[in-house]
Amino acid sequence: MADQRCPMCGKLNPEEQEICLFCEARLKPLIANIPSYPEFDPPVEKKTDQPADQTGQKDMGASKKPISSWLMSLGNKSEEEQDAKAGTFGGNDEYPASDFSPASAVNETDREFREWLAGLRNQTSPEVRPETPISNENENTPIEPEQEIRASSIPEQPLTPAQKPEDESIPEWLSRLGGDSTDQGGGESSTPVSEIAVTEERPLTENISNENIPPWLQVLEPKAEIPTDEEEQLPEWLSQLPSIPAVESTSESSSGFNANTETNNRERQAEAENIDWLAQLKSSLGEKPRGELQDASSIGSEGTPIPVDETESTLPATELPDWLSNLHPEQSEKTSPEAGDQGNLRATDLPSWVQALRPIDSVITYSAPAESDERGEEETSGPLAGLQGVLPSTPWVGNIRKPQAEAVKLQVNNNQQRYAAQLEKMVRGEGQAQAKKTQELNPSRILRLAISVILIAVVLIPIVLGGSTIPELNLYPSEWVMTNQTINEIPAGAPLLLVFDYDPALASELEAAAAPVIQHLVFQGARLALISTNPTGPALGEQFLQATQNAFPEKDLIYTNLGYLAGGPVGITAFANEPTEAAEFTVRGDQAWQTPSLRGVSLLSDFGAVIILTDNADTGRLWIEQTRNKISDTPIVMIISAQAEPMIRPYLDSGQIQGLVTGLVGGKVYEQAYATPGKARLYWDSFGFGILAVEIMIVVGGLWGVIHYVRGRTKVRI
Amino acid sequence: MTLPFSWDLVTGLISFLLTLMILSYLIGDNPAFRIAIYLFIGVSAGYVAAIAWNQVLKPRLFLPLIQGGWTNLLLLVPLILGLLMFAKLSPRLARLGNPSLALIVGVGAAVAVGGAVLGTLFPQTEAAASRFALPLIAEGWPKWLGLLVEALIMLLGTISTLAFFHFSAKSTPRGPQRGKIIDILAGVGQVFVAITFGVLSAGAFAAAMTALIERMYFLVNFLGIFG
Numbered sequence: 001m002a003d004q005r006c007p008m009c010g011k012l013n014p015e016e017q018e019i020c021l022f023c024e025a026r027l028k029p030l031i032a033n034i035p036s037y038p039e040f041d042p043p044v045e046k047k048t049d050q051p052a053d054q055t056g057q058k059d060m061g062a063s064k065k066p067i068s069s070w071l072m073s074l075g076n077k078s079e080e081e082q083d084a085k086a087g088t089f090g091g092n093d094e095y096p097a098s099d100f101s102p103a104s105a106v107n108e109t110d111r112e113f114r115e116w117l118a119g120l121r122n123q124t125s126p127e128v129r130p131e132t133p134i135s136n137e138n139e140n141t142p143i144e145p146e147q148e149i150r151a152s153s154i155p156e157q158p159l160t161p162a163q164k165p166e167d168e169s170i171p172e173w174l175s176r177l178g179g180d181s182t183d184q185g186g187g188e189s190s191t192p193v194s195e196i197a198v199t200e201e202r203p204l205t206e207n208i209s210n211e212n213i214p215p216w217l218q219v220l221e222p223k224a225e226i227p228t229d230e231e232e233q234l235p236e237w238l239s240q241l242p243s244i245p246a247v248e249s250t251s252e253s254s255s256g257f258n259a260n261t262e263t264n265n266r267e268r269q270a271e272a273e274n275i276d277w278l279a280q281l282k283s284s285l286g287e288k289p290r291g292e293l294q295d296a297s298s299i300g301s302e303g304t305p306i307p308v309d310e311t312e313s314t315l316p317a318t319e320l321p322d323w324l325s326n327l328h329p330e331q332s333e334k335t336s337p338e339a340g341d342q343g344n345l346r347a348t349d350l351p352s353w354v355q356a357l358r359p360i361d362s363v364i365t366y367s368a369p370a371e372s373d374e375r376g377e378e379e380t381s382g383p384l385a386g387l388q389g390v391l392p393s394t395p396w397v398g399n400i401r402k403p404q405a406e407a408v409k410l411q412v413n414n415n416q417q418r419y420a421a422q423l424e425k426m427v428r429g430e431g432q433a434q435a436k437k438t439q440e441l442n443p444s445r446i447l448r449l450a451i452s453v454i455l456i457a458v459v460l461i462p463i464v465l466g467g468s469t470i471p472e473l474n475l476y477p478s479e480w481v482m483t484n485q486t487i488n489e490i491p492a493g494a495p496l497l498l499v500f501d502y503d504p505a506l507a508s509e510l511e512a513a514a515a516p517v518i519q520h521l522v523f524q525g526a527r528l529a530l531i532s533t534n535p536t537g538p539a540l541g542e543q544f545l546q547a548t549q550n551a552f553p554e555k556d557l558i559y560t561n562l563g564y565l566a567g568g569p570v571g572i573t574a575f576a577n578e579p580t581e582a583a584e585f586t587v588r589g590d591q592a593w594q595t596p597s598l599r600g601v602s603l604l605s606d607f608g609a610v611i612i613l614t615d616n617a618d619t620g621r622l623w624i625e626q627t628r629n630k631i632s633d634t635p636i637v638m639i640i641s642a643q644a645e646p647m648i649r650p651y652l653d654s655g656q657i658q659g660l661v662t663g664l665v666g667g668k669v670y671e672q673a674y675a676t677p678g679k680a681r682l683y684w685d686s687f688g689f690g691i692l693a694v695e696i697m698i699v700v701g702g703l704w705g706v707i708h709y710v711r712g713r714t715k716v717r718i
Numbered sequence: 719m720t721l722p723f724s725w726d727l728v729t730g731l732i733s734f735l736l737t738l739m740i741l742s743y744l745i746g747d748n749p750a751f752r753i754a755i756y757l758f759i760g761v762s763a764g765y766v767a768a769i770a771w772n773q774v775l776k777p778r779l780f781l782p783l784i785q786g787g788w789t790n791l792l793l794l795v796p797l798i799l800g801l802l803m804f805a806k807l808s809p810r811l812a813r814l815g816n817p818s819l820a821l822i823v824g825v826g827a828a829v830a831v832g833g834a835v836l837g838t839l840f841p842q843t844e845a846a847a848s849r850f851a852l853p854l855i856a857e858g859w860p861k862w863l864g865l866l867v868e869a870l871i872m873l874l875g876t877i878s879t880l881a882f883f884h885f886s887a888k889s890t891p892r893g894p895q896r897g898k899i900i901d902i903l904a905g906v907g908q909v910f911v912a913i914t915f916g917v918l919s920a921g922a923f924a925a926a927m928t929a930l931i932e933r934m935y936f937l938v939n940f941l942g943i944f945g
Contacts, residue, residue: 445746
C-alpha cells in the first residue's frame with residue numbers, strides 16, 4: 001500500500017490518512033481560495049504560444065533530456081477524474097476555458113493532469129506498473145526524489161486503450177509514464193501542487209496524438225545525460241518554458257480554468273514575462289556553472305537567469321509550472337550543501353503551492369545567506385523549512401512549557417507613589433465611619449468671646465453700681481440749636497405728624513432720642529397723628545406714646561393712630577398728595593380725619609410739623625424727597641439712629657430738614673438742655689464706658705496689627 | 719416672696735428668656751438661639767399678615783367692593799391684578815403676573831427717580847454750590863476764611879468722591895488705565911469714602927451699644943424684681 005508523505009514533517013503516512021499521524025498536518029489539501037497572481041498566470045492563447053512551443057519543440061526535441069521521475073509520477077489518475085476533465089486552460093483548443101473557481105481549480109487541475117498523464121500512459125503502455133519506477137533515459141538522473149514524488153502524488157490510473165496515443169511519434173519517455181505512475185500509491189497526492197501541475201498540463205483522458213499533444217509535451221524528451229556541474233546548461237526546452245512559479249501554480253490553474261477575460265489577460269502578461277526571464281536564465285546559466293545561485297529578488301526580472309535542472313524533462317514554457325521547472329534532483333542535492341540553510345526537507349518534496357509561500361530566497365537562492373546565525377535558528381521541517389527566525393511550526397514537538405510569569409513592575413516615581421497612597425487613603429476612608437469632630441475653640445472664637453465679656457461687663461457694672469460717673473456734655477452738637485429753634489416755633493396745639501418708621505431692634509435708641517422731644521411737644525399741647533410705612537410702626541408708636549403718657553399723667557395726650565401706610569414710596573407720595581384718601585381710617589377703624597387730633601387737617605401742609613423717627617437712612621430720604629415739595633413751610637424734624645446720621649445730615653445742611661436729633665447723644669443733649677432726665681441719662685454711663693472700651697480695643701488691635709505686619713516684613717527680608 | 723400675677727410679669731418673663739436665648743449666640747450657634755430666631759420670624763410674619771389684612775385689604779378693598787355701589791367696581795382692577803401676582807408661584811403661569819409686576823415696578827421706579835432727582839440731586843447740588851456764597855469779608859475774615867476752607871473741602875470731597883467711582887479707562891499696553899488727574903482725584907476721594915464708612919460703622923456700633931445697654935438694663939431690672 002502506497003504511503004503518502006506528510007508535507008509538514010516529511011514522514012510517511014498511510015494512503016488513506018487525511019491527517020498526518022506524527023504532526024497532525026493535513027495530508028490531503030482542502031479546497032481553498034487561491035489568490036491569483038497575474039504575472040504568473042499561464043498563457044491563455046495556446047495558439048500564440050504554438051509557434052513558440054513549436055520552436056521550443058524543435059529545440060527541446062534536439063536536447064533529448066531524460067524525463068524526471070517526478071514527471072513520471074504525475075500520470076496516475078483515476079478514470080473518473082480524467083473523464084471529468086473537460087478542458088484545462090482557457091482560451092484555446094487544447095485547453096479550453098472552464099468555469100472552475102479558484103477554490104476548485106486545484107482539484108480540477110490536478111484531475112486533469114492526472115488524466116492526461118494516464119492517457120499518455122495508456123498510450124504507451126497498456127499496463128500500469130505501480131511499483132516500477134520509471135526508468136529514466138538519463139541515467140545520471142537520480143531517481144529517488146522522483147520516486148518520492150511519484151509515491152505521494154499521482155494515484156494509479158491505468159490508461160485505456162482509447163487514451164493511448166495514436167501517433168507513434170510520442171516520445172519514448174512519455175510512453176513510460178504510465179507504468180511508474182501506477183506504482184505510486186493510490187489516492188490523492190499529498191502534494192497538491194504536483195497534482196495541480198499535472199492537471200495543469202493536460203488531462204489524461206484526452207486522446208493523445210500529435211494534434212492533441214501540447215507542443216511543449218511533444219518536445220519533451222528524456223535527457224541523454226545528466227550534465228555535470230561544468231557541463232550544465234539551460235536546456236533548450238527549459239529556455240522556452242514560460243515562467244510558471246510554484247507559488248502561483250495553483251493560481252495559474254485556477255485562473256487558467258477561469259473563463260474570466262481579466263485572467264486571460266493576466267496570463268498573457270505572465271507569459272511574456274516568463275519568456276523573458278527564462279531566456280535570461282538560459283543565457284546566464286549558459287555562462288555560469290551549475291549550482292551557482294542567483295539572487296532571489298531577481299526572479300522574474302529581466303536579465304536574470306534562473307538556474308534550471310538540466311535533467312528535467314523539456315516541457316513547454318507555457319505550461320510548465322515554476323515548481324516543475326525548478327524541480328531537479330541534482331540541483332536540490334547540490335543546492336542543499338551550498339545553501340546550508342535550506343533545511344532537511346528538499347524542495348522536491350514540497351508542493352508548488354508550498355514553495356510559493358516561501359520567500360524567494362529559499363526557492364531560488366542557493367547561496368548561503370550571510371549572517372544566518374544572527375537571524376536565529378533555521379527551520380528544518382515543514383513548509384517554512386529553510387527560513388530563519390520563524391516561530392516553531394511544530395509546537396507539539398519539544399517541551400511545551402507554561403510561559404513564565406513575569407513580574408510586572410510599574411515604573412513610578414516618588415510623587416506618583418505619594419499620590420497613589422493618598423488616593424488609596426481617601427478611598428479607604430470613605431468606607432470607615434468617622435467620629436464626629438468636637439468643636440474646638442479657635443483663636444477667632446476666643447477673641448470674640450473675650451470682647452463680648454468685656455463689653456457686657458463694662459455695660460453691667462454702671463447699671464449694677466448705679467450713680468453717674470461719666471460727666472455731662474459740655475459741647476452740644478451743631479444741629480441742636482436749629483432743632484430747638486424749630487420745635488420752639490411750632491404753634492401750640494398744632495397738629496403734628498409723627499412717622500414711626502423704625503424697627504423694634506433699635507426701638508431703645510429711638511425712644512431714648514425721641515422721648516425728650518415728644519415730651520417737649522406734649523408740653524406745648526400738640527396734637528399728634530401717628531403713621532408708619534412699617535407694619536410694626538403703629539404698634540411701636542402706640543407703645544411709645546403710652547409710655548410717655550405714663551411718664552406725664554397730668555397731661556392729656558391727644559393722638560390718632562393712622563396705622564400702616566402701604567405702598568412704600570408710592571404710598572408716601574399718595575399720602576403727600578391726598579392724606580385723607582391715603583390714610584382714611586385709624587387702626588381701630590374710625591374715620592381718622594374726624595378725630596380731634598386731625599380736626600381741620602386735610603393736607604400735609606396743614607400740619608404744624610412733620611417729625612420723622614427712623615433708623616434707616618433710605619426711609620428718611622424717601623420721606624424727605626416725597627413730602628418736601630408738598631409742604632412748603634411745614635418744618636421737618638428727623639429723629640434718627642446714629643447709624644443713619646451720615647446720610648441724613650446733608651439734608652440738614654441743604655436746608656431740606658429743619659431739625660435733627662441723632663441717637664442717644666441727641667437725646668442726652670435734649671434732656672440736659674431741658675433738664676428732663678430720661679432714658680438717655682440712664683444709659684449714659686454704660687454708653688460712655690462701652691464706647692471707651694471699644695476705643696481702647698480698637699487702638700490695641702490696630703497697634704497689634706501694625707507690629708505683626710512689621711515683624712512679617714522683617715522675616716521676609718531676612 | 720410671692721409675686722402678684724400680672725400679665726406684665728408673664729411678658730417680662732418671656733422677654734427675659736428670649737433675651738438670654740439670643741445672647742447665647744456668644745458661645746456659638748445652638749438650639750436656643752435658633753428657637754428664638756424662628757419665633758421672631760414667625761411672629762413678625764404673622765403680625766405683618768394681620769396688619770395687611772386689617773388695615774389694607776379689608777377696609778380698602780373687600781369692604782368697599784362688597785358694600786359699595788357700582789362706582790366701586792373699579793376696585794376689581796386692583797383685585798385682579800393682585801390675584802395675578804399669585805401666578806408668579808407657578809413657572810408655567812408666571813407670565814400672567816407680568817402685568818401686575820410691571821405696574822408695580824414701573825410706578826415705583828418713576829416715583830423713586832422723580833423723588834431722587836427733585837428731592838436729592840438738585841437740592842444737594844444747589845447746596846454744594848451755595849457754599850461758596852460767602853459772606854462779605856468785612857464781616858470778619860476769619861469767619862470768611864473758615865467758610866471758604868469749608869466750602870473748598872466740601873467741593874474737593876464731592877469731586878474726589880465722584881472721581882473715585884469713575885471707572886472709565888483707556889486701553890494701554892500695560893492694561894486699562896485711567897487718566898493721571900482722575901487717578902489723583904480718585905486717591906483723594908478714597909480718603910473721603912473711607913472716612914464716611916468709618917462714620918457709618920461708628921454709628922452702627924453706637925446704635926448696637928444702646929440696644930445692648932437697654933437689654934442689660936432690662937435683665938437687671940427683671941432680676942431685681944425677684945431680688
